[in-house]
Amino acid sequence: MDLTIVYIDDDAKMKEDAFLDDIRDDVDDIQCFEKPSDGLLFIKDHIDQNIVVILDWKFNSSSMQGTDVLNDIDSISVLVPVIVFTGATIDAVEASKMFKGHAFSCVPKDATTGDLLAAINNAYDRIQNDIRSVMEKWILKQSEEKRNKPYMRSGDKVYTLNEILASIRKQDEFGKETTRGILTLATELFTNNMREK
Amino acid sequence: MENNNTSILHFKFDVSTFRLLGRELITDRITALFELVKNCYDANAEKVDISFENLNPLSEQSRIIIADDGLGMTFEDLRDKWMVIGTSSKRRKRTSPAPYCRVVAGKKGVGRFAVDKLGGKLVLRTKKKESPVWHCLETDWTKYLEEENRQLALDFEDSSKQQRLFTDIDNKYWTEPAEIGVQGTRLEISSLNDVWLERDVIRAYRELSKIVRPTQNVKYPFDICLHVPEYRDYDNKSVESLVLAKATLSFILHYRYDEGEGKYYQEYLKEEKGELLVKEKEAEAFGPIGFTIYYYDQEGKKHFTKEDRIDGIKVYRDSIIATPFAEYKSSRDEQKDLFGIDKRRWSGFFEKLSTRDIIGWVDIKDELNPEIKDSTNRQDFVDNKEWTALKAFVIDQVHQIELYLKHEKDSKKQKNAERLKKADGDIEDIKQKINRIKGQAFFASPEVEAELEEITTRLGTIKDSVSASSKDYERLEEDKRQQENIMFSLVSLQAYAGQISHILRISIGIIKRSAEFVAKWIPLGQKYDKSVKHARRVFEEMNNLSKAMNFMLSYAEDDSTFEFFSVKEAVEELFEDRYKFLFEEESIKAEYAVEDDFELSYNKKAFQDMFGNLIDNSVKALRNTKDKRIRCSVYRENNNLVMFFSDNGPGISDESRDRIFDVFYTTTSDLGGAGLGLYIVRTRLNSIKGTISLETNEFKPTGATFKIVIPLIH
Numbered sequence: 016m017d018l019t020i021v022y023i024d025d026d027a028k029m030k031e032d033a034f035l036d037d038i039r040d041d042v043d044d045i046q047c048f049e050k051p052s053d054g055l056l057f058i059k060d061h062i063d064q065n066i067v068v069i070l071d072w073k074f075n076s077s078s079m080q081g082t083d084v085l086n087d088i089d090s091i092s093v094l095v096p097v098i099v100f101t102g103a104t105i106d107a108v109e110a111s112k113m114f115k116g117h118a119f120s121c122v123p124k125d126a127t128t129g130d131l132l133a134a135i136n137n138a139y140d141r142i143q144n145d146i147r148s149v150m151e152k153w154i155l156k157q158s159e160e161k162r163n164k165p166y167m168r169s170g171d172k173v174y175t176l177n178e179i180l181a182s183i184r185k186q187d188e189f190g191k192e193t194t195r196g197i198l199t200l201a202t203e204l205f206t207n208n209m210r211e212k
Numbered sequence: 213m214e215n216n217n218t219s220i221l222h223f224k225f226d227v228s229t230f231r232l233l234g235r236e237l238i239t240d241r242i243t244a245l246f247e248l249v250k251n252c253y254d255a256n257a258e259k260v261d262i263s264f265e266n267l268n269p270l271s272e273q274s275r276i277i278i279a280d281d282g283l284g285m286t287f288e289d290l291r292d293k294w295m296v297i298g299t300s301s302k303r304r305k306r307t308s309p310a311p312y313c314r315v316v317a318g319k320k321g322v323g324r325f326a327v328d329k330l331g332g333k334l335v336l337r338t339k340k341k342e343s344p345v346w347h348c349l350e351t352d353w354t355k356y357l358e359e360e361n362r363q364l365a366l367d368f369e370d371s372s373k374q375q376r377l378f379t380d381i382d383n384k385y386w387t388e389p390a391e392i393g394v395q396g397t398r399l400e401i402s403s404l405n406d407v408w409l410e411r412d413v414i415r416a417y418r419e420l421s422k423i424v425r426p427t428q429n430v431k432y433p434f435d436i437c438l439h440v441p442e443y444r445d446y447d448n449k450s451v452e453s454l455v456l457a458k459a460t461l462s463f464i465l466h467y468r469y470d471e472g473e474g475k476y477y478q479e480y481l482k483e484e485k486g487e488l489l490v491k492e493k494e495a496e497a498f499g500p501i502g503f504t505i506y507y508y509d510q511e512g513k514k515h516f517t518k519e520d521r522i523d524g525i526k527v528y529r530d531s532i533i534a535t536p537f538a539e540y541k542s543s544r545d546e547q548k549d550l551f552g553i554d555k556r557r558w559s560g561f562f563e564k565l566s567t568r569d570i571i572g573w574v575d576i577k578d579e580l581n582p583e584i585k586d587s588t589n590r591q592d593f594v595d596n597k598e599w600t601a602l603k604a605f606v607i608d609q610v611h612q613i614e615l616y617l618k619h620e621k622d623s624k625k626q627k628n629a630e631r632l633k634k635a636d637g638d639i640e641d642i643k644q645k646i647n648r649i650k651g652q653a654f655f656a657s658p659e660v661e662a663e664l665e666e667i668t669t670r671l672g673t674i675k676d677s678v679s680a681s682s683k684d685y686e687r688l689e690e691d692k693r694q695q696e697n698i699m700f701s702l703v704s705l706q707a708y709a710g711q712i713s714h715i716l717r718i719s720i721g722i723i724k725r726s727a728e729f730v731a732k733w734i735p736l737g738q739k740y741d742k743s744v745k746h747a748r749r750v751f752e753e754m755n756n757l758s759k760a761m762n763f764m765l766s767y768a769e770d771d772s773t774f775e776f777f778s779v780k781e782a783v784e785e786l787f788e789d790r791y792k793f794l795f796e797e798e799s800i801k802a803e804y805a806v807e808d809d810f811e812l813s814y815n816k817k818a819f820q821d822m823f824g825n826l827i828d829n830s831v832k833a834l835r836n837t838k839d840k841r842i843r844c845s846v847y848r849e850n851n852n853l854v855m856f857f858s859d860n861g862p863g864i865s866d867e868s869r870d871r872i873f874d875v876f877y878t879t880t881s882d883l884g885g886a887g888l889g890l891y892i893v894r895t896r897l898n899s900i901k902g903t904i905s906l907e908t909n910e911f912k913p914t915g916a917t918f919k920i921v922i923p924l925i926h
Contacts, residue, residue, distance in 0.1 A: 026718070026797065027799070028722075029722075031745075031749070032722060032726075033725040033726040033729035033746045036729060036745075037732070073714075102717040102718040102721070103714060104713075123717065124718045124721040125717045125718075126721060126724075128729065129728070131725075
C-alpha cells in the first residue's frame with residue numbers, strides 16, 4: 016500500500032507491538048510518536064502523502080487528549096482517516112466526541128492485528144475512493160507553478176489550485192461546493208454517455 | 213372504476229363544539245389564568261401585571277387585566293395565529309425566540325379557551341416594538357353563547373339552513389396609535405363569570421409561583437405582579453418562585469473592585485466550626501465572578517415539579533447562558549456535569565452533594581473573565597488553567613456546604629445521643645425522689661402508697677426502654693461506622709479496578725497480537741527473530757497479568773483480621789507487584805527504602821490500602837510532570853514506625869494545605885478524584901492512634917511530602 020501509518024501513543028512499549036511488525040512490509044512507512052504534538056507536526060509536514068493515523072485516546076503524560084489531537088488533525092485536513100486505538104471503555108459521551116472529530120473508526124486495545132489491519136484497509140480504501148481524496152491527488156500531481164496560477168472563478172473570487180486544495184481539505188463552504196459540483200458533473204457525464212449509447 | 217357521483221364534504225364546526233372543547237381543555241379559572249400567563253412567558257415577557265378590578269361583588273366594572281411586555285403580535289399573527297383555534301406555532305418550535313430561548317410552557321394553543329373561562333368579553337391590545345399602532349380586537353363570547361342557545365332551541369332536522377358556524381361570528385378589529393418602542397400584549401377581560409374570593413386569589417398566587425422558574429434562563433427575569441386592591445395582601449404583590457423560596461440554604465456571592473488597590477475582591481464560603489461564613493479574598497486567576505447557589509434537602513425537593521428539576525450549576529456570560537449544551541435534558545445521563553460535581557460521587561452512601569441537590573449559576577463577563585473561553589466544538593470550555601481554577605473554586609464552594617451539612621448532622625446526632633442519656637439520668641433521679649417521698653410519706657394513705665408504688669414500677673419500665681434505646685442508638689452508630697469502613701475498602705477497590713481494567717485490556721491486546729504474529733509467521737518459516745521477540749513478550753505480559761490477578765484476588769480475603777506482618781515485605785509487594793504496571797504505564801520512577809525489617813500488628817491489606825491511596829494521589833498529581841518521581845522511606849523511631857512519602861508533582865497549594873485531609877476535598881475531580889483517599893488514610897491511622905501530616909517537600913523545586921507515624925504497640 017502506498018501508505019504512511021502515523022501511530023501516536025504515549026505508552027512507549029506500544030512501539031514494539033506485534034501489529035506494527037506485522038504490517039511493516041505492507042506499507043510504505045510507519046512513524047511512531049509518543050508526543051501528540053510531534054505526531055501533528057509530522058502530519059502537517061507530510062500532508063501530501065497518503066496517511067492513516069492510529070491514535071491512542073487517553074494520554075497520561077500530555078495535556079492533550081485524543082479528542083484534542085482528533086480536532087487538530089481535522090483542522091489540518093478532514094481527509095486524513097484517524098483510527099482511535101484505545102484501552103478505555105468508550106461511553107456515549109466519548110463516542111460522541113469521536114464522531115464530532117470525524118474519527119474513521121475505533122478499535123479497542125485488545126483487538127487482533129487482523130482487526131487493526133481491516134480498519135487500516137478500510138481507511139486506505141476511503142483515501143482511494145473518496146472523491147475529495149481523488150481531487151486532492153489530481154491537484155497534487157500538477158506542477159507547483161500550475162497550482163499557484165488562477166484556475167477557476169467562483170462568484171467574484173478567483174481561485175488557484177492550491178487554494179482549491181486547501182478548501183477541499185478543510186471542507187469549508189467553497190470546498191464542499193466544489194466537491195458537490197464535481198460529483199454532479201461526473202454523474203451528468205456518466206448518464207450522458209449512457210443516453211448516447 | 214371511477215365513481216361519477218364523487219363529491220367533497222367538509223366538517224363544520226359549530227359554536228357548541230368550540231365551547232365543549234374549551235371546557236375539556238380548561239377545567240377551572242385558575243388553570244385558565246395560568247395558561248394565559250404561560251403565554252406571556254413564551255412571548256419572552258419579563259414582566260406581567262395581573263390586575264383584578266371590582267372582583268366582589270361582580271359588576272359591569274369587574275375586570276381581569278393581564279398585561280405583559282413580551283414580543284406582542286402583528287396583524288398577521290393576530291389573524292393567522294390567535295384567531296385560528298388550535299394553532300400553535302409553539303408546537304413546531306420548542307423554544308421561544310433568542311436570546312431568551314425559553315423552553316415554551318404553553319403548548320396546546322388553548323389560551324383563547326382560557327379567556328372564555330374567565331369572562332364573557334375580551335379586548336386584546338397587542339403590538340410589536342416597531343409597530344406604530346396597537347392592534348385591537350374585541351371578542352364577545354356572549355354572542356357565541358347567544359348563538360349556541362339559539363341553535364340549541366332549533367329543531368335539529370331543520371337547523372341546517374339557519375345554522376351559523378363558529379367561524380361566521382364577527383369580531384371587531386381596530387387600531388389605536390401608539391409609541392414606537394413599546395411592545396407587549398394586554399388582555400382585558402370583562403363580564404366576569406365568577407366572583408373571585410380572597411382564597412381564589414391565594415390559589416392563583418400559588419399556581420403562578422410555579423411559573424417563576426429558578427432553573428432556566430434566570431438571567432431573563434420573568435416577574436409576575438398581582439394588583440388586587442380589594443385584597444390588600446395581594447395588592448402590588450410580586451409572585452416569588454416557590455422553589456427558590458423553599459431552598460434549604462441559599463447564598464449569593466458577589467465581588468467588588470477596590471479602586472485604591474486596583475484589585476478585585478471575591479466573596480467565598482468557608483465552613484468554620486459548624487458555621488458557614490461569607491469571606492472575602494483577592495479574585496483568582498479566572499477573574500471575579502458572581503455565584504449564586506441554592507441547596508435543597510429532601511423536604512425542599514418536594515416542592516419541585518417534574519419539569520422543574522434541580523439540575524446543578526450553569527455558567528452565564530454577560531447574562532446569556534454560556535453552556536446551552538449543559539441545559540436541561542430529559543435523560544439525566546445526557547446532562548453535562550460541567551464542574552465534575554457528580555464525578556466526585558462514588559456512591560450514594562456518603563453525605564455528598566450532587567447536581568440533584570443544588571441549583572446555581574456562575575456569572576462571568578467577557579471583560580472580567582477573558583480566559584474562560586468556549587472550546588471550538590462548543591461543548592465545553594477551553595481546558596486552560598483559569599477554567600481549571602474556576603472548577604476548583606466551584607467544587608470547593610460545594611464542599612464548604614457539604615462540610616457545614618456534615619457538621620449539622622453530626623451535632624444533631626450528638627445532641628440526640630446526649631438527650632437520650634440525659635433522659636435516662638432524669639428518670640433515675642425521679643425514681644429516687646419518689647423513693648424518698650415514699651420513705652417519708654408515713655402519713656400517706658394506702659391508696660397513695662399504692663399509686664406511688666405503681667409510678668415507681670412504671671418509671672422502672674420506662675428507664676429500661678430508654679436505656680435499651682440509648683444502647684441501640686450506640687450500636688446503630690457503631691454499625692454505621694463499620695459500614696463506612698467497608699465502603700472505604702470498596703472505594704479503594706473501585707479506584708484500583710478502574711486502573712487495572714484499563715491496563716489489563718492493553719496487556720491482553722499485546723499478548724493477543726504477539727501470539728497472532730508467532731502463529732502466523734512460524735509456520736511460514738519467516739520473520740524468525742521477530743517471532744522470538746513476540747514469544748518473549750507474551751511471556752512477560754502473562755507474568756504481569758498474573759500478578760495483577762493475584763492482587764485482585766487478595767481483595768476477596770477477610771478485611772478484619774489483625775496479624776503480624778513484615779513492613780518491608782508489605783512495602784515491597786506494593787512497589788514490586790501491585791503498582792509496578794502503573795508506574796511503568798505512567799513512566800514514574802518509583803523508589804523505596806525500608807531501613808529495618810520489623811513487624812507491625814495490623815490488618816495488612818488496610819496498611820497497603822493506605823499506601824495505595826497515597827500512590828493514587830501522586831499518580832494524579834504527576835500527570836503533567838516531565839521527570840516523574842515517587843519516593844518512600846520507612847524506618848523505626850522509638851516505638852513508632854515512621855514513613856515519609858514524596859512525589860515531585862506540582863505540590864499542594866497553601867489554600868489546600870489545611871484541607872487535604874477533609875472528606876470529599878479533591879482537586880482532581882475531573883480525573884475521578886473522590887476526595888476520599890487522604891481522608892481514608894487519616895481515618896484508618898486515627899483508629900490505630902497513628903498520624904499523618906504534610907511536611908516540607910523533599911523534592912525540589914516542587915513536590916509533596918507526607919509523614920506517617922504508626923505506634924508499633926497499640
